[in-house]
Amino acid sequence: MPTPRPSLRLALLAAALCSVPALAADAPRKPSRFAVDPYPSTYRAAPSAPVLISGATVLTGTGQRLDGADVLLVDGRIRAVGTGLQAPADARRIDARGKWVTPGIVDVHSHLGVYASPGVNAHSDGNEATSPVTANVWAEHSVWPQDPGFETALAGGVTSLQILPGSANLVGGRSVTLKNVPATDVQAMKFPGAPWGLKMACGENPKRVYGQKSGPATRMANVAGYRAAFIDASEYLRKTAPKDSPRKRRWWQPASDAVDSGQDAGGKRDLKLDTLAGAINGDILVHIHCYRADEMAIMLDLAREFGFKVAAFHHATEAYKLADRLAAEGVCGALWADWWGFKMESFDGIQENIALVDRPAGGCAIVHSDSAEGIQRLNQEAAKVMASAARAGMAIAPERAIAWITANPARSMGILSQTGTLEAGKMADVVVWNGTPFSSYALAEQVFVDGVLAFDRANPARVPRSDFMLGQPAAADGGVR
Amino acid sequence: MSRVMSRATTRATTGATLSRTLLAIALSACALAAHAQDVLIRNATVHTATARGTLQSTDVLVSGGVVRALGQGLAAPAGAQVVDAQGRPLTPTLFGGITQIGVDEVSGESATVDQTLALGAPTREMTVRPEFDVTLAYNPASTLLPVARVEGIGWTLLAPGTAEGGSIIAGQGAVMRLDGSPDPAGPRVLFVNLGGDAVGLTGRSRAAQWMLLDQFIDEVRGRIPPDSHAAMLTPAGRATLARFLDGGGRVVVEIDRAADIRQLLRWSRRHGVRVAIASGAEAWMLAGDLAAAEVPVFVDPLLNLPGSFDAIGATLANAARLHAAGVAVGFTQSDDVSHNARKVRQLAGNAVAAGLPWDAALAGLTRVPARAFGVAEGLGGIAPGQRADLVLWTGDPLDVAHVAAQVWLGGRAIPMRSRQTDLLERYLRRQPGDAVR
Numbered sequence: 001m002p003t004p005r006p007s008l009r010l011a012l013l014a015a016a017l018c019s020v021p022a023l024a025a026d027a028p029r030k031p032s033r034f035a036v037d038p039y040p041s042t043y044r045a046a047p048s049a050p051v052l053i054s055g056a057t058v059l060t061g062t063g064q065r066l067d068g069a070d071v072l073l074v075d076g077r078i079r080a081v082g083t084g085l086q087a088p089a090d091a092r093r094i095d096a097r098g099k100w101v102t103p104g105i106v107d108v109h110s111h112l113g114v115y116a117s118p119g120v121n122a123h124s125d126g127n128e129a130t131s132p133v134t135a136n137v138w139a140e141h142s143v144w145p146q147d148p149g150f151e152t153a154l155a156g157g158v159t160s161l162q163i164l165p166g167s168a169n170l171v172g173g174r175s176v177t178l179k180n181v182p183a184t185d186v187q188a189m190k191f192p193g194a195p196w197g198l199k200m201a202c203g204e205n206p207k208r209v210y211g212q213k214s215g216p217a218t219r220m221a222n223v224a225g226y227r228a229a230f231i232d233a234s235e236y237l238r239k240t241a242p243k244d245s246p247r248k249r250r251w252w253q254p255a256s257d258a259v260d261s262g263q264d265a266g267g268k269r270d271l272k273l274d275t276l277a278g279a280i281n282g283d284i285l286v287h288i289h290c291y292r293a294d295e296m297a298i299m300l301d302l303a304r305e306f307g308f309k310v311a312a313f314h315h316a317t318e319a320y321k322l323a324d325r326l327a328a329e330g331v332c333g334a335l336w337a338d339w340w341g342f343k344m345e346s347f348d349g350i351q352e353n354i355a356l357v358d359r360p361a362g363g364c365a366i367v368h369s370d371s372a373e374g375i376q377r378l379n380q381e382a383a384k385v386m387a388s389a390a391r392a393g394m395a396i397a398p399e400r401a402i403a404w405i406t407a408n409p410a411r412s413m414g415i416l417s418q419t420g421t422l423e424a425g426k427m428a429d430v431v432v433w434n435g436t437p438f439s440s441y442a443l444a445e446q447v448f449v450d451g452v453l454a455f456d457r458a459n460p461a462r463v464p465r466s467d468f469m470l471g472q473p474a475a476a477d478g479g480v481r
Numbered sequence: 482m483s484r485v486m487s488r489a490t491t492r493a494t495t496g497a498t499l500s501r502t503l504l505a506i507a508l509s510a511c512a513l514a515a516h517a518q519d520v521l522i523r524n525a526t527v528h529t530a531t532a533r534g535t536l537q538s539t540d541v542l543v544s545g546g547v548v549r550a551l552g553q554g555l556a557a558p559a560g561a562q563v564v565d566a567q568g569r570p571l572t573p574t575l576f577g578g579i580t581q582i583g584v585d586e587v588s589g590e591s592a593t594v595d596q597t598l599a600l601g602a603p604t605r606e607m608t609v610r611p612e613f614d615v616t617l618a619y620n621p622a623s624t625l626l627p628v629a630r631v632e633g634i635g636w637t638l639l640a641p642g643t644a645e646g647g648s649i650i651a652g653q654g655a656v657m658r659l660d661g662s663p664d665p666a667g668p669r670v671l672f673v674n675l676g677g678d679a680v681g682l683t684g685r686s687r688a689a690q691w692m693l694l695d696q697f698i699d700e701v702r703g704r705i706p707p708d709s710h711a712a713m714l715t716p717a718g719r720a721t722l723a724r725f726l727d728g729g730g731r732v733v734v735e736i737d738r739a740a741d742i743r744q745l746l747r748w749s750r751r752h753g754v755r756v757a758i759a760s761g762a763e764a765w766m767l768a769g770d771l772a773a774a775e776v777p778v779f780v781d782p783l784l785n786l787p788g789s790f791d792a793i794g795a796t797l798a799n800a801a802r803l804h805a806a807g808v809a810v811g812f813t814q815s816d817d818v819s820h821n822a823r824k825v826r827q828l829a830g831n832a833v834a835a836g837l838p839w840d841a842a843l844a845g846l847t848r849v850p851a852r853a854f855g856v857a858e859g860l861g862g863i864a865p866g867q868r869a870d871l872v873l874w875t876g877d878p879l880d881v882a883h884v885a886a887q888v889w890l891g892g893r894a895i896p897m898r899s900r901q902t903d904l905l906e907r908y909l910r911r912q913p914g915d916a917v918r
Contacts, residue, residue: 116789118786149786343589344589376783376785390884391884472787473791474739475794
């Protein structure tokens with residue numbers, strides 16, 4: 001990957017700053033040089049007429065349930081949520097009596113596009129399994145926008161998703177957050193202003209992949225590997241930190257040198273260290289694949305050692321064993337409802353994991369997919385957790401559980417100020433369901449992305465189809481498939 | 482828990498009440514589980530999974546581990562355990578799909594996995610051993626059994642797999658009841674895996690899969706002498722394969738592409754092989770032919786992506802279209818089949834959402850697999866004479882919003898415990914400062 005020249009870099013920085021909408025609650029600081037985007041989002045929502053969805057059971061994602069309520073979408077934003085809303089004259093009206101309305105579903109853990117369907121060798125673009133630390137790779141450069149999985153996820157109500165590199169490596173690379181819209185290139189899917197994530201992995205996968213090669217072959221070497229990488233990044237960060245004031249010009253120096261030193265970038269850029277330094281800075285959010293409670297505890301200490309924050313532990317089948325600590329440290333658990341036992345570190349999985357992570361004050365539980373099938377029905381995954389939790393005596397109301405697949409993943413991805421709840425001013429990412437979403441029989445009927453009707457189950461013209469599916473005789477009868 | 486309640490809004494469900502009810506059932510059941518005795522389940526919505534369909538407000542009398550009577554106002558024999566179902570659904574225990582329960586403890590640890598024969602692995606040669614019988618590796622003490630059965634999964638079709646060094650004929654399996662009994666509950670079933678995933682075993686072409694299958698039959702029929710350089714079967718292999726020809730035992734073929742299924746129908750007709758299809762992503766394209774040939778199809782109704790070029794026609798409507806054409810439709814998973822066998826009822830519910838009638842979906846987890854795999858005498862329905870393998874549910878069994886409240890196997894209320902409930906209990910109760918063990 002070519003490194004932009006310094007002069008170009010400044011121009012790109014300026015461009016990126018201009019195109020980044022305010023994300024006050026999520027990213028208070030200006031992006032550092034580690035978060036400059038040379039491949040910026042070109043996504044712009046199409047203009048849309050106002051939409052009034054009326055008479056629905058509305059789960060706002062903020063913990064509220066409103067019965068017989070309306071949701072008004074104007075100019076791609078949520079204008080209002082409440083009862084008896086007045087719509088502009090040109091508004092499209094949706095009679096949603098008997099239906100349920102939720103924020104657009106958000107998946108924090110997807111490999112759509114990087115492990116696209118069909119799962120041929122040529123589509124295996126998610127693990128740069130050539131070296132245990134590949135912080136230099138960016139998942140967005142692997143995303144195939146024609147993955148049919150995007151449109152089936154949309155039919156499941158998913159409007160935003162984080163695409164992560166795989167878990168073969170200790171540090172797998174940068175993730176990218178997308179709006180789930182059909183596009184020819186990934187830039188046209190990139191969620192404007194969303195921070196990148198950094199994918200790391202604990203445990204069995206890295207040591208299995210590298211155990212017979214260069215290592216790591218053990219968990220202790222895994223940790224040594226993270227530490228070595230972050231030691232390098234800390235040093236890099238120190239070297240590249242802009243000086244507060246220009247160095248004093250010595251008599252033998254030309255004036256231009258002194259000016260440059262005020263923007264000192266510490267010499268040649270290192271893509272790997274850029275990403276790790278961005279993680280330390282907080283510009284890039286750290287997402288760690290980690291199953292066992294003891295390993296999560298070590299990763300929390302690692303984070304403290306190097307001054308970064310863990311946004312979420314992913315898979316974390318043992319998160320329930322340290323749910324209080326996760327809540328206290330503000331770390332989310334991005335989890336499955338019921339997967340377990342496929343390897344030793346997942347042997348202690350239980351179906352109440354999400355409910356137990358959700359239980360302490362400040363707990364941040366997320367239902368994630370890691371699957372092209374699971375992402376289509378995150379609502380049902382949440383329903384399974386609710387049913388298991390009820391059996392264990394923990395009744396969880398729908399208005400609370402909906403946050404597991406909307407607000408909480410949005411929070412962990414740094415996009416909560418833009419989406420994830422039905423609050424005035426946010427992106428009009430909205431799903432109209434045929435009934436309660438927490439059922440085997442739940443179907444998303446209409447899905448809005450930024451106020452645009454992106455999916456309409458009743459109208460084949462509003463069901464996106466990937467280029468790949470065209471002209472396939474076997475798929476002619478497909479539709480939503 | 483109190484914190485959950487305080488943070489949740491007042492519109493909480495009645496989970497606490499529910500769990501008290503379940504506890505009452507569980508406690509009374511535990512006290513009586515030591516020896517099978519008479520059980521009267523009163524006032525259930527009985528989904529019989531037989532021609533009688535669903536019976537409202539019905540009592541089910543169990544004696545000697547067998548269902549004796551269904552009706553209203555049945556009298557409880559002296560000493561019988563009486564359970565008030567309060568109108569909730571009662572079904573037969575569900576079929577968990579085609580799995581490796583009992584032969585796959587931790588999938589990533591090869592010493593705990595016995596499902597696949599690969600004697601030729603070092604040479605990468607195909608090694609054809611139809612006589613391989615995976616049920617001999619079955620461990621009824623596997624932790625997977627309680628995990629599945631507390632969710633209402635009472636039985637499964639244990640299947641061998643196919644890998645490099647093995648064969649497109651994976652070997653034999655059979656129905657296993659998940660009650661801890663060590664032996665199969667039904668006849669041996671032969672498993673064959675065909676299509677794109679298996680071309681590595683058959684000279685890089687699926688055309689050779691038919692060539693080789695025909696060759697094996699020639700060996701069984703003696704048209705290729707055992708000492709021929711081309712012969713691939715052992716004497717035991719020939720004897721085993723012979724039992725599945727000419728209308729013999731059931732052969733389950735994992736296959737997806739419509740063109741391959743068409744060849745399968747021709748091949749099975751030619752040799753009198755009673756096939757059932759597993760996976761069958763594109764089976765709906767040949768629904769009429771499959772119905773005419775009376776081939777049951779076990780689908781994963783969540784398969785709607787072109788996961789491979791064999792499944793371009795994958796659709797959520799597969800089950801509904803097959804059923805509409807008269808095919809007997811059952812369910813099996815394509816992913817995480819064993820540890821998460823309990824997910825199979827979610828598959829059935831989603832098939833209903835995609836147009837399959839509810840009764841047909843329940844049949845796909847009861848009657849259809851019981852008939853297809855030769856265990857319908859005792860399993861897969863609630864009727865007098867059937868084994869009392871029953872599940873009382875908190876609500877619609879095909880809806881993930883509900884769970885199994887109590888499971889009976891052979892008329893005994895089983896303890897609703899597993900390794901997972903033990904872990905839950907330990908950490909549910911733990912308070913800050915508690916010792917770790």
